[in-house]
Amino acid sequence: MGRLQNIIFLLIVGLAPAAHAGWGLSLATGGFQGAESAGAIRDWNGRHALEFGLGRYSYDGNNEAQVNFGYRYTPFTLHYKGAGWSPLGMGVTAVYALNQSEYFTKSPSKYPGQGYYEQTGIRLGLEASTQVMGWNDRIRLLYKVVFMDTGITTLINNDGKHIENFFSSGLALQFFF
């Protein structure tokens, strides 16, 4: 029975049609990509996707913008009667603060000494996701969890305590043309 299950699984994965490929629009919240974010997404054969967009965040009551960039790999998608589910995607993400006077990529000259601070304006993250799709994969709802690079360092210094501080959930609605 175990061997039969394996064969069925391989058939599902191997023969599962790829999700719809092409260009799309993504609207999202969370995931370290902004309270709200919007961007373009390009999908290749339903397995590889690149995203590029802008996100909004605020501090001190001021709205600020960040640039978001990401790559996602989705190994397989299961389809059933026009709906689809990609149970597990993985990827990398980068966020860049546009207001470089606050968070910067190069330590400003006002601070004592060159390189006084490490760069603070770009952060990288690892992402895991799951997405459901409909309408021939043209509409997708994606849930993701992003883990920031600085969290890797602090996890070592943290014995995994309060680990939730270094993760963020995110939700995205994508529409493919």
Next chain:
Amino acid sequence: MFGRLTIVTLATLIVMSCAPFRDSPFSDTLLRDDRNLNSVNMQKLGDIEADGVIRIAVMADSHGNYNDLDKAIADVNRTAGVDFVVHLGDLSNSSYNYEYDQFLAQYAGLSAPRFMVIGNHDALGAGPSLFRKAFGPSNYQFESAHVRFVFWNSVGLENPEDFDLSWLVEAVSSSSKPVLVFTHVPLDDPERFHGATLDQLMAVREDPKVLAVLNGHNHVYQLRTSTTGTQLLTNPRVENGDWVLFEIKTDGFHIKDNKATGATWVGFKTSSSFSL
């Protein structure tokens, strides 16, 4: 194999769903609801001179060394009679909101009333706003029966809006009691203070009422005495749980780095008639 993959996928989804929604690492959004902690803790102080000794646990520069911070907190909590705790700043590396949330989660573990000073690493980007939310204004003071404790924002390069030297001058000059100053950067820091600013800071430091200035920033333990007798304590960072017990007794200051074998006793400046 299919079953294992399903289990792994479902387990991943369950774990994933525990992650909070964060907007951006660059925002001033805090997930924890701690607010105005310095003011809240002032209300918890009570009579800190009741036993004739003021015991202050001082730590600094924890940055992202959370295990070391936990060790220091556990040790402070085991120490009898601590009246209050002061963290002299640099709770974070880059002033990200999740760094503040992480620190606040651990800071809440201190048993005694606790007070925070802003450090330079806490004042980048959204840091000033995050600090204000969690701890309140970065310049504040309170008094016991015989001492005024002044907490001053010395990180003007990172946070010029809240850097207020006139506030410090007034906090010292208006006091009818001896003064202890808590700040992050040493008042004679050659990288940050020059000219008229340095002159004013030295005048504050040498004021007959100012008995001691405690700071962090340099990551090593150093005890100096100024020319007029002001004790200048630079607190070590919390490496391996390092912190300092700063006691004010009738005969002077008793200062013990918890990694050292003995305490250092120094008398109050002779120009002061202070006694508890």
